[in-house]
Every structure is written in structure tokens, then in C-alpha cells.
Amino acid sequence: MQTKQLTLNNKTYTLHIAYQANERMRQAFNAMTFDFWEFTFEPYYQSGYWDDNCILFSLFEGEQLVAHTTLSLFTTYTADQRLHLGQLGTVMTLPSHTKQGLSRFLMESIFESYNDKLDGYFLFANDTVLEFYPKFDFYAVLEHQASKAFCKQPTTHTVQRLDLTDITDLHCFQHYLKNGHTGCRFDTHSYGLAHFYCYANPAFGYAESIYLIPELDTLLIAQHEKDDLMIYQAYYLKDNLVDQAFNALADAQTNRVVLGYTPIDTGYTYNPYKEEDLTLFVSPALITYFEEQPTMIPLLSHT
Template structure:
């Protein structure tokens, strides 16, 4: 944990960084997160999967948290080069401390702290604050979602649904996440965040969506709704024909597959993807990448 006293607007704040192991401070953080976003990080902490890739920055005054930003770091491969990127999320300020420059201070501090540590940054901004992030040279970019029609046929590959309450099956997913080959044009490998969505928070619905295809050495996070199957993420130990994976996962009523990430195979249909009230912003290092390719941030990598 890192602690500093900061003076802003003639008030003294305490900046806490990476303090999740402090029970009292974490409780305050969870309370504000619940008030603003309707969930908290307590299950994540207790799950044991909160790792050093999730770094929390918070300003406190006395014992009250007043402003916060989370940094999540990812390993990815861009143009055959392995790099580290950072995503900013869980941005929030108590209503009575808004418009006092606290979020600006945290943004400037994080940019300074990570300028030599990462090769680029991205974030999702609420549409009500679209004018804030350009002040830090972040640009709004479009995302594109891939899709394809499916003609169902019987597959010889057996699919097993994983239960992460079973420690052996949990270890299996860990192995696949840690050792997966790239399956996306914008691969964001982060073990902790995967287990945040797939294990620590069943309410998000992904704990019940994990499928293992042993013969294809693939674990897929998949959801189906009526005639559409969405593959949110693939973890593979060896390169496989993605069409084999799709047919193994599909059921007779499915006639369309959507991807919650950017598949390496670009021979799909692409449409502009935008979640309600959210716009993707990227730092200057990533602007050309997103403007020149049809990419999306993997859904299971959002913070």
C-alpha cells in the first residue's frame, strides 16, 4: 500500500494506492462503489483472484473516500509485439466533492505513474462526460463487432459445462487463461479480471457460461439467447479451426454467432458496436490501431 498527503483546493486529502488488503479502507471503497455502480469488489477480494494487475487509486478526506479510479493492466500482442496496456475504470466521485478537480488529479497522477510502464491506455466513458477525456489527449473511437451465420450440423466434439465451485475445474480454467495462445486481434490477457466475471460475481451471469471442449483444447465463455450464440471469449492451448469450435458449441436453434472480442479470422460481418451510454476512448498510442482496424475491447475485459 502506498500513502501520500495531497493538498488540493486548500484541502488536505490522503491518496491511497493499492490498499485492498486494508479491511477498513476496502470497506469504504466498496460502499462508494455500491452507491455509484450498484456492486462492490468484496467477493472479488475474498476469491483470491484480485492480483497486482488491478490497482486502485483513491482520495480520502479523514476516513471518507471521496474520489476514485481503478487501473487494470493487460498483456496483449499488437503487430507480433507483446506489450502492456492499461484500462481505467470505476471512475467515481462523491456528489458533494464533484467539480473540485479530484478526478482530474487522479487522471494526471495515473498518467504520470504509468507513462513508462504501459504502451497505451483505454477507458469507457459515460456519455455525460465525453468532454473530459480529450483534455488528456484521449480520443473517442468506434468499436466493431464480428458476426456470422451458422448452418447447424452435428459435431463430433464433446462439450462439458464447467462448474467453478469445483476446485479442479477452477484450476483448469486458470491453466487455460494463463497459457492460452492469442485468439483475438486485440487480446487482453488478465487472469484476475476473467475470474472477476466468471467466478467472483455470479450475478453477471458468466459463471454459468463456461464450456470445455477437451478434444479442441478450448475453453469458451458462451451465452445463447433465442437463435443467437455469443462467444464472449476463447482460451485455447493450441491453434484450432474456429469453425470447429463454433459448431461444437452451437445448438440446432442457433443460426447466428456473435463475438464478444475481435476474432483473428476477419472473414466475418462487422457492425458498429456501442453499449448504451458508453464510448471507448484511447490514448494517442492506440488511436491509429483502432481507426485502421475493426476492433472491439473484449467484453470480459471491461472495467
């Protein structure tokens, strides 16, 4: 935890960084997060999997949290290099404290602390604040999502749905997170965030969407959505047999596979993708990854 007192616009604030172990301040953060986004980070903290890659930057005025930004750190693997990236998320300012430069101060504090450690940044901006981030040299880019037509074939492979409340299944899940390959061209896989989505917050729906195909040494986080099989992430230990794993999990109604990440594999069609009311912004170093070839930030890496 780091703490710094400062004055902005003749008001005194305290900047607290990485303070989640402080219950009083964490509960203030959770309350503000629920007011803005209708979820909290408390289950994540209680799970024990909140690691050093999820860093809180908050301004307090006295005991009141008034502005916040979360920095999430990723080691991202592309086709030809390894990148150290930061995602800015959970951006919040109390309505009574907007237009006072507080969000600007938090972003500048993050840049001051991490610019020499990171190769670039990205964030998902609400469409009401699209004019704010270009002031910090962020650029809006369009994501593209991979999909392909699919027809289920006969298979003898078995599918086991994991229950992460069972310690054996949890350890299996963690084995794939630690040792598996993703076959993802822009891989922002995070051990902590995987637990955030799939373990700490069952209400998100992913906890019941984890499937193991033992014969293929492959684990899928996936959901059936009408005629689509939505694959949020795939992990394999040895050979890339994800197509066979998709076939094992598909049902007779499945006529398309849709991915929540950008695959290395060929044979996919790419279509523009944009979440409702959100636009992806990236720092200059990342623009080429989205403009020169179809790319998306893996859905389970969003904060």
C-alpha cells in the same frame, strides 16, 4: 500500499494507492462502488485472485472516500507487437466533491506513476462526461463487433459445462487461462479479470457459461441469446479449432455467431458496436488500431 497527504483547493486529502488489503478502506471503496455501479469488489478480493494488475487510486478526506479511479494493467498482443496498456475504470466522485479537480488529480497521479511504463491507455466514459477526457488527450473511437451467419452441422464432439466451485473444474479453467491461445487480434486477456467475471461474481452470469470441448482442447465462455451464440472468449491449447467448438456448442436455433473480441480468423462481418451510455476513449498511440481496421476491446476486459 502507498499513502500521500496533499492539499487541493485549501482542503487536505490523503491519496491511498493499492490499499485493498486494508479492510476499513476497502469497505469504504466497496460501499462507494455499490452506490455508483450496484456491485462491489469484495467477492473479488475474497476470491484471492485480485492481483497486482488491478490498482486502486483513491482520495480520502479524513475517513471518507471522496474520489476514485481504478487502473487495470494489461499486456496486450496485437498482430505485430506487444503493448503494455492501462485501462482507467470505476471512476467515481461524491456529488458533494465534484468540480473540484479531484478526478483530474487522480488521472495525473496515474500518468505520473505509469507513463514511462505503459504504451497507452483506454477507458469507457459515461456519455455525461464526454467533454472531460479530451482534456487529457484522449480520443473517442468507434468499436466494431465481429459476427457471421451460422448453421449447425452434425458433430460427435462432447461439451462439458464447467462448475468453478468444483476444484477440478476450476483448475481446468485456470489451465486454459494460463496456457491457452485466444486467437484474438487485440488481446487484453487478464488472468485476474477472468476470475473477477467468471468466478468471483456469479451474479454477472458468466460462471454458468464456461464450456469445455475436450476433443478440441478448447474452452469457451459463451451464452445462447435467442438465435445468436455469443462467444465472449475462446481459449485453445494447440490448434485453432474454434469453429468446430462453436458448432459443438450451438443448438438447432443458432443462426449467427457473435464475438465479444476481435478474431484473427477471417470470414466475419463487422458492425459498429457501442454499449449503451458508454464511449470508448483511447490515448493517441492506440487510435490507429481502431481507425485502420475494425477492432473492439474484449468484453471480459472491461473495468
